Amino acid sequence: MIRVVATTPFEGQKPGTSGLRKKVPVFQQPHYVENFIQSVFDSLEAYEGETLVIGGDGRFYNREAIQTAIKMAAAAGFGRVLVGKGGILSTPAASCVIRKHEAFGGIILSASHNPGGPHGDFGIKYNIGNGGPAPEKITDAVFERTKEIKEFRIADAGDVDLDTLGITRIEDMVVDVIDPVEDYAELMGTLFDFDAIRDLFAGGFTMRFDAMSAVTGPYAKAILEDTLGAPAGTVINAVPLPDFGGHHPDPNLVHAKDLYDLLMSDDAPDLGAASDGDGDRNLIIGRGQFVTPSDSLAMIAANAHVAPGYKAGLKGIARSMPTSGAADRVAQQLGIALYETPTGWKFFGNLLDAGLATVCGEESAGTGSDHVREKDGLWAVLMWLNVLAVRKQPVAQIVREHWATYGRNYYTRHDYEEVDAAAAEGLIADLRARLEELPGSRLGDLVVEKADDFAYHDPVDGSVTSKQGIRVYFADGSRIVYRLSGTGTAGATLRVYIERFEPDATRHGIETQAALADLIDISRSLPDIAGRTGRAKPDVIT
Ligand code: G1P
Numbered sequence: 001m002i003r004v005v006a007t008t009p010f011e012g013q014k015p016g017t018s019g020l021r022k023k024v025p026v027f028q029q030p031h032y033v034e035n036f037i038q039s040v041f042d043s044l045e046a047y048e049g050e051t052l053v054i055g056g057d058g059r060f061y062n063r064e065a066i067q068t069a070i071k072m073a074a075a076a077g078f079g080r081v082l083v084g085k086g087g088i089l090s091t092p093a094a095s096c097v098i099r100k101h102e103a104f105g106g107i108i109l110s111a112s113h114n115p116g117g118p119h120g121d122f123g124i125k126y127n128i129g130n131g132g133p134a135p136e137k138i139t140d141a142v143f144e145r146t147k148e149i150k151e152f153r154i155a156d157a158g159d160v161d162l163d164t165l166g167i168t169r170i171e172d173m174v175v176d177v178i179d180p181v182e183d184y185a186e187l188m189g190t191l192f193d194f195d196a197i198r199d200l201f202a203g204g205f206t207m208r209f210d211a212m213s214a215v216t217g218p219y220a221k222a223i224l225e226d227t228l229g230a231p232a233g234t235v236i237n238a239v240p241l242p243d244f245g246g247h248h249p250d251p252n253l254v255h256a257k258d259l260y261d262l263l264m265s266d267d268a269p270d271l272g273a274a275s276d277g278d279g280d281r282n283l284i285i286g287r288g289q290f291v292t293p294s295d296s297l298a299m300i301a302a303n304a305h306v307a308p309g310y311k312a313g314l315k316g317i318a319r320s321m322p323t324s325g326a327a328d329r330v331a332q333q334l335g336i337a338l339y340e341t342p343t344g345w346k347f348f349g350n351l352l353d354a355g356l357a358t359v360c361g362e363e364s365a366g367t368g369s370d371h372v373r374e375k376d377g378l379w380a381v382l383m384w385l386n387v388l389a390v391r392k393q394p395v396a397q398i399v400r401e402h403w404a405t406y407g408r409n410y411y412t413r414h415d416y417e418e419v420d421a422a423a424a425e426g427l428i429a430d431l432r433a434r435l436e437e438l439p440g441s442r443l444g445d446l447v448v449e450k451a452d453d454f455a456y457h458d459p460v461d462g463s464v465t466s467k468q469g470i471r472v473y474f475a476d477g478s479r480i481v482y483r484l485s486g487t488g489t490a491g492a493t494l495r496v497y498i499e500r501f502e503p504d505a506t507r508h509g510i511e512t513q514a515a516l517a518d519l520i521d522i523s524r525s526l527p528d529i530a531g532r533t534g535r536a537k538p539d540v541i542t
């Protein structure tokens with residue numbers, strides 16, 4: 001039986017950069033999940049009898065939300081749901097399953113790299129049939145719908161047994177509990193030279209992969225250890241936990257510090273890698289050599305042709321605007337296009353669908369390709385393994401040679417977290433108001449060449465997305481970017497991205513913060529961050 005339940009709207013169910021993301025207790029309010037999912041369904045058309053993919057990163061409240069989503073999908077008239085066993089599907093695996101099974105779309109339960117547990121974060125995101133995040137047209141419609149929703153529909157059925165593979169039914173809908181790893185692992189096997197990577201491990205290559213007690217554990221174990229022969233224990237923190245063991249499942253130098261320290265120590269393995277809560281981010285550290293995500297994108301682009309799935313070369317490279325220009329230099333050398341998009345993976349979808357770009361990436365530890373429509377943590381790790389297996393050089397040497405060839409883009413991001421929202425918005429508004437007066441002005445020893453507020457003109461559908469970040473360019477090619485995070489759940493997060501290009505190989509060994517010291521000072525004084533936010537220093541430097 002299908003129940004039609006009267007409801008009232010909640011304030012602020014606005015999907016951000018990666019769907020709707022709030023604290024768990026917010027999602028636990030009666031009807032909160034139902035209102036949002038119904039608003040998603042109400043914003044879609046012609047899905048009757050179609051397939052919906054459902055899965056999440058295993059965090060606290062994952063199972064409850066999945067049961068609700070399944071029953072609502074049945075009430076909405078979907079013909080079939082594919083749900084990962086245990087409610088598990090990494091974000092890239094969900095994208096893969098949507099594409100492979102030609103589903104209408106998918107619902108992904110995740111708050112990515114944000115902490116989990118009863119007081120942590122939760123999130124719901126809708127992905128469309130190409131496997132990628134819903135475009136703004138849909139997320140805007142969903143938000144409008146959340147403001148006026150009056151009822152939702154849900155099947156009056158018992159919970160689905162998520163821990164047993166196989167098929168059951170709710171109303172007319174088939175519920176298929178699938179192995180969350182299988183389709184994804186198969187796809188990876190078509191892209192990379194698994195034999196070469198197997199030989200690499202057989203030859204004594206050592207690695208540590210930190211799954212951060214999040215979703216990639218089962219994927220990494222199956223692929224790295226069971227398929228590619230990496231020794232047992234290569235994958236650590238491999239069991240997804242509802243609270244990620246109390247850690248922040250964000251693979252950066254702050255939250256994966258133990259891994260970083262190991263790779264900088266005398267006992268370092270050849271490669272260290274990690275992924276985040278939902279498996280779409282990656283961290284790559286060679287022995288004694290951290291690879292920044294912006295550099296990793298450039299190095300992957302420069303070497304991808306060694307992997308079977310990319311041997312025909314790349315069609316183009318896309319990067320988010322704040323990501324460093326390192327990939328631009330590779331694109332130039334390869335003679336292919338470079339696309340600069342707003343922050344967030346959804347802007348890559350059109351470029352990938354249209355065959356304009358093959359690889360894409362963001363400075364926030366996201367890299368991926370046209371194999372799915374999400375960034376993909378394990379994909380990046382396998383790509384590096386494939387490159388290492390073919391080039392037979394240490395990571396540090398590949399990095400050095402890359403810089404020597406293309407020059408080095410020194411790069412850092414400074415985050416000011418949980419800042420007063422009005423103060424942060426005022427800071428950006430003030431910069432925006434000064435865009436015309438900035439060019440020509442001298443800041444420290446540097447002269448501003450141009451300043452703008454990034455607007456993206458999508459070359460495929462012609463849509464324009466404006467106000468995507470204040471960019472200040474200096475005459476020496478350096479750049480500072482200011483933008484507010486769209487994924488935070490408390491106050492505002494001001495992100496400041498600082499970059500300088502250094503062509504001279506004799507100057508490639510400088511510590512990053514030192515190499516950027518003058519720009520860092522300017523980044524603080526130009527909008528008077530301390531005066532406006534009360535913060536003399538950023539909370540997180542990556
Ligand atoms: C952040 C990152 C962005 C990424 C997003 C989702 O968004 O900066 O690159 O796509 O998380 O993982 P932000 O909080 O900056 O809006």
Ligand code: ZN
Pocket residue numbers: 091111112113276277278279280281
């Ligand atoms: Zn993520």
